Amino acid sequence: xxxxxxxxxxxxxxxxxxxxxxxxxxxxxxxxxxxxxxxxxxxxxxxxxxxxxxxxxxxxxxxxxxxxxxxxxxxxxxxxxxxxxxxxxxxxxxxxxxxxxxxxxxxxxxxxxxxxxxxxxxxxxx
Numbered sequence: 001x002x003x004x005x006x007x008x009x010x011x012x013x014x015x016x017x018x019x020x021x022x023x024x025x026x027x028x029x030x031x032x033x034x035x036x037x038x039x040x041x042x043x044x045x046x047x048x049x050x051x052x053x054x055x056x057x058x059x060x061x062x063x064x065x066x067x068x069x070x071x072x073x074x075x076x077x078x079x080x081x082x083x084x085x086x087x088x089x090x091x092x093x094x095x096x097x098x099x100x101x102x103x104x105x106x107x108x109x110x111x112x113x114x115x116x117x118x119x120x121x122x123x124x125x126x
Contacts, residue, residue, distance in 0.1 A: 003028040004048035006124075009038045011053050011069070015089065016115050018051075025124055035073050046081035049108070049124065054090040056097040067101045074105040087123050089115055 006022050008015065008031040022029040027049070032038045038052070055069045066072065070088065077084055085108035090098040098110055109123040 005030060005045060006049040006051065007032065007038065007041060007047040009033075009035065009050065009052040009073075011035070011055070014113065015053055016120075018117060018120050021117055021120060022124075025121070027124075035069060038073055039076055042077060042080045042084075047084050050077065050084055050086045051120075052086065052088060054088040054094060054098045054101070054110075056094045067097060067104075070101065071105075074101075078105070085109075087111060087120070089113065 004027055006027040006029050008029065010031055010033050019029050030041065030045075030047070032041055038050075041047075052070060052073070057066055057068050070086075074086065077086065087109045088098050088102075088107050089111050091113050095110070095112055098107075102110065109126075111119050111123060
């Protein structure tokens with residue numbers, strides 16, 4: 001039996017490295033450094049979990065249509081890996097915006113910075 005796949009989308013230095021935890025919990029840990037690479041990955045391989053940073057789209061960054069950097073990815077995930085559970089990493093200042101997106105496309109969980117290993121363990125084992 002193959003290991004469940006956990007995809008980390010690392011777009012900033014603030015993304016915590018829980019590789020040891022993921023491996024301890026029995027995941028095959030894959031990571032990419034951009035949404036474009038994440039989209040390419042999920043078209044080929046359906047992850048069981050996705051851990052991604054949430055960045056609110058201030059100004060015109062997302063053409064006023066999307067809330068954040070995750071919108072397009074989450075809609076694509078519905079098509080290519082609908083069973084995937086998404087954990088969004090978010091700053092305290094942007095939590096309200098992450099909750100807004102969560103009302104449109106449900107996450108498995110939201111972890112607020114600073115994310116502790118125990119927080120991530122709870123999200124991955126619940």
